[in-house]
Amino acid sequence: MKALTATALAILLLLSSAGAAQQACTLRVEEENLAFGNGESLKYAASYLWGLIFTDVGEVDMNVDKIKEYPSEWQVTINARTHKFYDKFFKVRDYYEAVFSAPEIRSLYFRRDIREGNYAMKNTYRFDNENNTIDATIQKNEDSAKRMELVHEGCTFDVLTYFYYLRNLDYDNVYPGKIFKLSIALDEEIYSIRCRFIERERKKTKSLPKKVNCLKFAVEVIAGSVFTGNENITMWVSDDRNHIPLELESPVLVGRVKARITGFENLKYPLNYVK
Secondary structure, three states: OOOHHHHHHHHHOOOOOOOOOOOOOOOOOOOOHOOOOOEEEEEEEEEEEEEEEEEEEEEEEEEEEEEOOOOOOOEEEEEEEEHHHHHHOOOEEEEEEEEEEEEOEEEEEEEEEEHHHHEEEEEEEEEEOOOEEEEEEEOOOOOOOOOEEEEOOOOOOOOHHHHHHHHOOOOOOOOOOEEEEEEEEEEEEEEEEEEEEEEEEOOOOOOOOOOOEEEEEEOOOOOOOOOOOOOOEEEEEEEOOOOEEEEEEEEOOOOOOEEEEEEEEOOOOOOOOOO
């Protein structure tokens, strides 16, 4: 029943979708041209395959807001939780938070506080982007918190900031089969993730009134308690200036999980429905 865990992780890693070729972190986008705006909210249903039927077992909320006291910084939060009925089987309460700078979109701060059944994990990162280091504090379950320094080669992100970084790249010339790589920090490690662009597709997602023009990707996931490391997450991202995830699906150790968008507010641009 770690369905919501897998879904939340997939959404966070989501736009490993393309553009990771820009490893020099040269992206710079002025506020008026960003793919997102203040107060954008995305909501997802998390489903697990019971027999032959996907059943909604939880929900994920993602919000981004401009920090008034620091006008060049943005805060993003994610809350993931199982529905009350499924708490008795496997209760999930996950919280993620990140602060990133603009217009270059670089990680500054990250917090991960997850509780999934009897498992708990906390990460706190403070990024030093000049020296390519991360001041990390890690606590698993009831163990004592560990303080460490993570060193990387540059252009490494927390999973939330990378989501917003990649939303602002140009995918007009992406072609089927193209492979991209990205670098993220999670728990005590720096991970490299590979992603392959599959095709452009018109996708009908439940809760949306029409089909949407999408970019379809396959992402290799991190091996661990949920994934074996041999699966791919398949995802569909809106092929417009928003670049928001609309649906994703992946196998896990037992069964399959799916997430689909159920609502959104304050999108900066109209969704690209098929006419």
